[in-house]
Amino acid sequence: MTIELIRLHRLNIPLVRPFRTSFGTEVVRDVIIVEAVSSDGIHGWGECTTMSWPGYSYEYSDTAIDVITRHLLPALAEIGDDNDPLAVRSAMDVVRGHPMAKTALSTALLDVWLRQQSMSLATYFGAERTHVPSGVSVGIPTSESVSELLDEVAGYIDAGYRRIKLKIEPGWDREPVAAVRGRWPDIPLQTDANQAYLRSDADHLASFDEFGLLLHEQPLHEEDLYGHVLLSEACATPICLDESIHSVASADSAIHFGATSIINIKPARVGGYITAKEIHDLCLSRGIPVWCGGMLETGIGRAANLALAALPGFTLPGDTSASSRYYKVDVTEPFVLQDGGLPVPTGPGIGVDPIPEVLADLTVWSQELRPA
Numbered sequence: 001m002t003i004e005l006i007r008l009h010r011l012n013i014p015l016v017r018p019f020r021t022s023f024g025t026e027v028v029r030d031v032i033i034v035e036a037v038s039s040d041g042i043h044g045w046g047e048c049t050t051m052s053w054p055g056y057s058y059e060y061s062d063t064a065i066d067v068i069t070r071h072l073l074p075a076l077a078e079i080g081d082d083n084d085p086l087a088v089r090s091a092m093d094v095v096r097g098h099p100m101a102k103t104a105l106s107t108a109l110l111d112v113w114l115r116q117q118s119m120s121l122a123t124y125f126g127a128e129r130t131h132v133p134s135g136v137s138v139g140i141p142t143s144e145s146v147s148e149l150l151d152e153v154a155g156y157i158d159a160g161y162r163r164i165k166l167k168i169e170p171g172w173d174r175e176p177v178a179a180v181r182g183r184w185p186d187i188p189l190q191t192d193a194n195q196a197y198l199r200s201d202a203d204h205l206a207s208f209d210e211f212g213l214l215l216h217e218q219p220l221h222e223e224d225l226y227g228h229v230l231l232s233e234a235c236a237t238p239i240c241l242d243e244s245i246h247s248v249a250s251a252d253s254a255i256h257f258g259a260t261s262i263i264n265i266k267p268a269r270v271g272g273y274i275t276a277k278e279i280h281d282l283c284l285s286r287g288i289p290v291w292c293g294g295m296l297e298t299g300i301g302r303a304a305n306l307a308l309a310a311l312p313g314f315t316l317p318g319d320t321s322a323s324s325r326y327y328k329v330d331v332t333e334p335f336v337l338q339d340g341g342l343p344v345p346t347g348p349g350i351g352v353d354p355i356p357e358v359l360a361d362l363t364v365w366s367q368e369l370r371p372a
């Protein structure tokens with residue numbers, strides 16, 4: 001397969017409501033969609049889930065554009081016309097880090113490669129599930145009002161979401177969690193602190209044990225694996241890592257040392273779908289439950305995440321919510337919640353395409369690149 005052209009589309013998409021976490025507030029999604037066009041006229045798509053600022057990780061949209069343009073695309077010249085997914089990943093390995101940029105470009109190439117074989121991503125993974133249960137990640141209300149939070153959560157529960165994740169930070173934690181648990185004693189409930197706590201908060205976090213939570217997601221700094229081991233010993237609530245897991249090796253280490261007993265697999269955080277699948281396989285062999293995280297993806301990234309989440313180790317509902325939870329208008333046909341979950345796309349590749357007029361409408365910048 002010869003890739004003739006790579007197009008970067010930078011979109012600004014308003015969120016239906018601001019998404020506030022311990023690392024900041026996102027009001028408009030600043031997302032890059034990568035389009036790869038092959039010489040036989042096939043278009044493949046990948047989503048770069050960076051935000052406009054380095055709040056979740058060091059990457060952001062400007063660095064991703066730079067890395068794709070100046071480093072990843074030239075690195076691919078090494079493999080010539082060989083666009084086998086493993087060859088693509090190893091060619092990109094010469095660039096340290098920048099997993100979101102790698103995910104965006106490698107997924108567009110993977111999509112072309114699969115479409116040429118008329119094979120869906122789910123089939124390529126060996127996934128058998130056709131429907132994936134959905135959870136929803138609920139931001140900190142900008143008003144900091146618990147009653148507003150309860151109204152938002154009620155809307156999700158009425159819509160059929162199977163699990164609620166509350167974003168927490170020091171000062172917004174016990175009160176909202178107690179209120180949600182008090183009103184819905186049986187709903188699967190978890191927290192996500194995005195690294196906002198310190199080792200010295202162990203007793204405080206252990207006090208949440210009374211709420212019967214599924215897990216605490218990434219309470220401490222991503223580099224503090226030992227801190228998470230200590231926290232796991234202090235809390236009955238399982239600890240689940242997100243930001244700390246970048247690779248198969250980091251997942252293996254975190255499991256081995258007892259820093260995590262559940263893992264949030266986000267393809268964009270680990271450099272792509274091939275590595276995400278390998279982490280799934282490792283966790284399955286170790287008896288570690290996984291669930292599919294998200295980065296407020298458009299339909300492009302969501303479609304690929306659903307294929308991954310259809311694998312058997314994904315035993316907990318993930319952050320694979322319907323398009324309407326994020327956007328009034330999605331870039332693809334919207335994903336609509338059915339029976340508390342979403343259908344796994346069955347078409348070739350990622351199984352969805354952007355709607356050209358919507359893509360054009362939301363685009364604030366674009367660029368064409370010619371691979372060397």
Ligand code: OSB
Nearest residue numbers: 056137194293294295296297319
């Ligand atoms: O930590 O899981 C996170 C969104 C952006 C950045 C980080 C995170 C999130 C979410 C939302 O929690 C997940 C989603 O619904 O896509």
Ligand code: MG
Nearest residue numbers: 192217218242
């Ligand atoms: Mg998280």
